[in-house]
Amino acid sequence: MFHWLEKHPFFFAVGVFLTIAFAGLVEVLPNFAQASQPTIGTKPYTTLQLAGRHVYIKNSCNACHSQLIRPFKAETDRYGHYSLSGEYAYDRPFLWGSKRTGPDLHRVGAYRTTDWHENHMWDPAAVVPGSIMPAYRWMFKNPANIDTAYAEQLTVKKVFNVPYNKEIPTKDGGTTMVKLADSLDGAKADALAEAKRIAADMKDQDVKDMVANGQIPEIVALIAYLNGLK
């Protein structure tokens, strides 16, 4: 066998490749499979949160804001616990970002609230003196795209088996569930119900009126997403 391999360099090369590739798989795959499992407490996005995530991507928030807290004391003091890979299990695509013109947002939901986001997105410099972030006032008028968010939810549930309507363990030892409606109308109704809870904490009368009329402005979806980042 070895004499034969030595006389056939092509198959020898194939054998070398297979040996090294196997060693690589043994090294990489088990750890990868373990690390990519959702961490306890990580939940799939609701319809409204996902619509907000689309707003986040559409406006290229990730160009200035990262979502990756590195394990350094200076970072964890400011942003909270360092990021774990399993926390991105339902992020498609992940929004780690590679540049921090603004601060990291991976746990912004833990230390900012709806009313702060509302003030900040309307006029960032009014809340953060010297901020160079632009205002995003059109988000207070443009309707969020719930249809696409629901389509994505259906897709990831079917293709990646994302646990919608299933019990998910939480950090306190209990379980929770993220609902996915059976129909688009149901999803819209769920998103509107969630939007109403957020709009109740907001002050902008136009936003409140839109939500009361059954429309969801982008800002509400975005705040739902940001509040969910913990």
Place this chain on the structure above:
Amino acid sequence: MNKVTLTGIIAMIILAGATYLAIGMTKGGLGGDIVNTLAVAGALALAAITIFVVVKYVRQMQTDKATGELAEENWDGIGEYKNELPIGWAVLFMGVTVWAIWYFIAGYPVNAYSQIGEYNEEVAAHDAKFNAQFANMDDATKTEMGESIFLVNCAPCHGINADGIDGKAADLNRRVSAKTVKYVVEHGSNNHLLGTEMPMPDRNGLFNANTNALITDAEIDTVANYVANGMKGDGAEIFAGTCAACHGPDGKGQPYVAPDIAGFTPELVVNVLNNGKKGAIGHMPAFNNLTDVQKDALGHYITSLSE
């Protein structure tokens, strides 16, 4: 004489001469300086050993004949003798095997680099230093520390001057605003501040002992201004009749019953930092990222603002 040996002797003479010239011409000369003498001895020894070894092996290659039994395996005419493994190699091989087992089981897992491990060490070292440095802080140091924590964690909402940025967050330079008092009276409060189990009732549970009726809109406005003004002006009777039962006649609260509404206390601030708060202006999240020492320091700073 053999040509190889002769070359060796000539090389030795050249190297010795070069050493003599190189060192003899430096400051101190050959004999006057112990360092120079040692350097010469070392250089000569190195040259002698190198030349001896090279000559020996070149001679061996010229004269040695291959002997011993050949193995049956043959690779395109290249064969292998069935010689005993040299004892040094065997010992080395066994030693490396033992070391490899140790390294696989204990050496690597225990000593391997870990980013999280480095982070944990960094945090532990920082905490130890922090705790040693701030073990017994006086109030002035706490206030100073609180200010720097405030600027990082609180200023984004409450503003650098703690004025709440035009009503976007609570103005911490005063205990409460009339708006907040009014909101709490109308909606009640269930913040479980300072270990109080009983929530404060909303306006449908607040009797004015003076009129023996539920508190009215006008009374709420008056008492809200009274509390916001630091317990001064109109409304003292309404406060005494309605609020004083729990918050005390001077508004300083009672332990486990009601918080101080006349001024801030560090305990009150720590409680808000632990639990967050939802009130007239909006929702404040809990700040459990801060340590107990930092929360206490922040409490002293915020208390100092309105003093």
